[in-house]
Amino acid sequence: MSALSNIRFLLQHAIRVELRNRHGIAGLLVFAVAAVYTCYQATGTHAEQESWNALAWVVLLFAGFNAVSKPWADDDEGVRAFLIHAVQPQHWLIARTLYYMVLLGTVSTVTFAAFLLFLGMDHLSGWTAGHYYAGVMLTSTALASLLAMIQALASRAGGGFSLIAVLGLPLIIPVILVSTRYGSDLMRGIAFGDTAHHLLFLATLSAGFFALGYILFPYLWRD
Amino acid sequence: MIQRSWKIGGIALLAYVFWTTFTVPLGPGLLEFRDRNEAASTDGITKRIETYELIGLGTHWTVQPEELRLFIRKGDQITPLPVIDVIDDTHAHAALLLPDTLPSKAWDVLINHPIDGTLFLQNGLFVEGFVVDESAQLPRPQFEERSADLPHHFPFQPRIFETIRNLMLHVPMWFTMFLLMGIAFVASIRQLSQSAGGSSLFDLRAEASVQVGMVFGVLGLLTGSLWARYTWGAWWVDDPQLNGALVTVLVYAGYLILRGSVEDERLKARLAAVYNLFAFVILTILLMVLPRFTESLHPGKGGNPGFNSYDLDSSLRAVFYPAVLGWMLLGTWMYRIRLQATRLNQKLHRLNDE
Numbered sequence: 195m196s197a198l199s200n201i202r203f204l205l206q207h208a209i210r211v212e213l214r215n216r217h218g219i220a221g222l223l224v225f226a227v228a229a230v231y232t233c234y235q236a237t238g239t240h241a242e243q244e245s246w247n248a249l250a251w252v253v254l255l256f257a258g259f260n261a262v263s264k265p266w267a268d269d270d271e272g273v274r275a276f277l278i279h280a281v282q283p284q285h286w287l288i289a290r291t292l293y294y295m296v297l298l299g300t301v302s303t304v305t306f307a308a309f310l311l312f313l314g315m316d317h318l319s320g321w322t323a324g325h326y327y328a329g330v331m332l333t334s335t336a337l338a339s340l341l342a343m344i345q346a347l348a349s350r351a352g353g354g355f356s357l358i359a360v361l362g363l364p365l366i367i368p369v370i371l372v373s374t375r376y377g378s379d380l381m382r383g384i385a386f387g388d389t390a391h392h393l394l395f396l397a398t399l400s401a402g403f404f405a406l407g408y409i410l411f412p413y414l415w416r417d
Numbered sequence: 418m419i420q421r422s423w424k425i426g427g428i429a430l431l432a433y434v435f436w437t438t439f440t441v442p443l444g445p446g447l448l449e450f451r452d453r454n455e456a457a458s459t460d461g462i463t464k465r466i467e468t469y470e471l472i473g474l475g476t477h478w479t480v481q482p483e484e485l486r487l488f489i490r491k492g493d494q495i496t497p498l499p500v501i502d503v504i505d506d507t508h509a510h511a512a513l514l515l516p517d518t519l520p521s522k523a524w525d526v527l528i529n530h531p532i533d534g535t536l537f538l539q540n541g542l543f544v545e546g547f548v549v550d551e552s553a554q555l556p557r558p559q560f561e562e563r564s565a566d567l568p569h570h571f572p573f574q575p576r577i578f579e580t581i582r583n584l585m586l587h588v589p590m591w592f593t594m595f596l597l598m599g600i601a602f603v604a605s606i607r608q609l610s611q612s613a614g615g616s617s618l619f620d621l622r623a624e625a626s627v628q629v630g631m632v633f634g635v636l637g638l639l640t641g642s643l644w645a646r647y648t649w650g651a652w653w654v655d656d657p658q659l660n661g662a663l664v665t666v667l668v669y670a671g672y673l674i675l676r677g678s679v680e681d682e683r684l685k686a687r688l689a690a691v692y693n694l695f696a697f698v699i700l701t702i703l704l705m706v707l708p709r710f711t712e713s714l715h716p717g718k719g720g721n722p723g724f725n726s727y728d729l730d731s732s733l734r735a736v737f738y739p740a741v742l743g744w745m746l747l748g749t750w751m752y753r754i755r756l757q758a759t760r761l762n763q764k765l766h767r768l769n770d771e
Contacts, residue, residue: 236582262765324526343695347675347688347691347692350684350688351678351679351684351688352614352678352679352680353675353678357674357675360670360671360674360675361671361674361675361692362697363667364664364667364668364669364670364671365671365695365696365699367660367664367667368664368699368702368703370661371657399702402698402702406695410609410691410694410695413609413687413690413691414687414688414691
């Protein structure tokens with residue numbers, strides 16, 4: 195099998211496993227929407243710009259972490275022992291990253307839509323909401339490329355959710371610094387062109403995380 | 418003897434650094450140039466001859482008081498103001514004798530004195546009640562900058578004052594931490610690049626240098642926080658440089674937690690090495706790359722250009738460079754002791770097991 199069809203197979207497999215048991219993804223979405231609704235209860239529809247921005251990123255970040263924290267069939271030692279011989283580690287990492295992009299993209303989209311629905315669009319209208327959404331999607335891409343690696347590392351170390359958070363949260367802070375700055379720039383009415391370089395930073399960080407993971411993952415996986 | 422000389426050298430350097438950091442006096446500077454009698458300034462007669470008070474810090478005006486010269490400057494326009502009276506070393510009175518038409522309202526204040534040299538207070542004077550005409554020319558006096566006739570001293574910086582000494586205690590912490598994390602980075606690469614089943618010697622090196630590096634990182638945060646309390650008025654402020662420093666320390670704390678949560682020695686060596694490479698790349702991004710693209714109040718950055726000239730000041734350089742070298746030598750020594758202790762501990766465990 196060629197590399198591409200390998201990756202496609204692994205990705206399809208991951209999605210199929212996810213959809214086979216829909217409670218998992220439904221649980222994530224309920225978590226995200228419930229978190230947004232809690233924010234809505236606390237602030238009402240007229241949250242200040244800063245609160246809106248801060249709450250949005252906090253909910254997006256934790257929904258993302260929640261999405262990747264559940265244990266995987268692939269993390270089982272026996273399955274891994276089989277996979278080591280069946281596929282190249284890099285292919286597996288690419289498939290896992292792509293899968294996380296899809297998963298986190300979905301969760302982020304639902305979360306962001308819920309945010310606009312409940313907390314109102316006072317600070318984001320028309321194109322600005324679209325620009326904000328672009329930032330959200332790039333952030334979830336960065337999260338996906340980092341967490342694919344961190345999740346594998348944490349499961350190899352035998353730690354649970356807390357280890358993913360301890361290892362992943364500090365590493366993701368550069369991304370959060372850039373995306374919160376981008377969001378607050380948009381809300382303060384700064385023209386998209388003057389803050390678009392943040393999107394470039396996000397893309398660069400994603401690429402950097404992915405490249406690091408791509409180089410290091412084989413060392414992580416082998417016995 | 419050669420084995421020991423670098424350790425002795427490091428300690429000697431640090432002794433020199435501590436001695437000079439806390440004994441070299443701060444140079445003189447100007448604090449304020451203020452209106453003495455605001456009420457009288459409404460009186461029509463005295464309107465143009467208001468008296469102002471000049472306040473210095475660490476100045477020596479009672480020595481040769483007649484030689485104290487006061488000037489105000491805007492761009493290339495410079496004009497003298499008469500000094501009426503020298504009260505004491507740090508206080509003097511001057512008259513605001515100026516023509517009715519001035520090229521500007523905001524002026525820098527300068528003094529020349531045989532001992533203090535030329536001192537400078539940016540935007541120290543703001544005049545009102547004058548006609549402003551940018552083409553107005555003022556009489557030009559003889560003015561040339563003089564250097565201070567004082568023993569070795571640190572430069573005076575507005576708002577920083579004595580806390581300039583923190584340069585020798587705070588900045589070398591981060592240099593040393595960077596060096597130690599660099600050692601750990603190289604050790605982790607070598608740990609990963611050796612063939613499977615190799616020893617975990619490099620892993621122990623990485624662990625020891627991260628542990629010692631964390632000590633320096635925490636000390637860097639503490640010295641920075643103390644300085645910020647004095648200068649910025651808060652223990653912590655939201656600033657890219659500070660965020661980067663804190664996150665770096667958190668990432669390496671994650672590294673140590675990861676080590677603690679893996680039992681198997683060989684797996685631990687590999688996982689820790691992988692995470693350490695991530696950590697070092699993030700360290701580089703946070704402390705070297707991101708601050709260059711964002712605005713920061715941190716000294717040496719765009720928001721505080723006064724500090725950039727520090728690199729050029731020979732009195733600071735004479736202490737700062739030895740400080741960096743001395744702390745680095747001490748850090749390396751600590752790392753080696755830590756590594757030895759870990760290896761002995763491991764050996765002891767192995768003997769106990771047998």
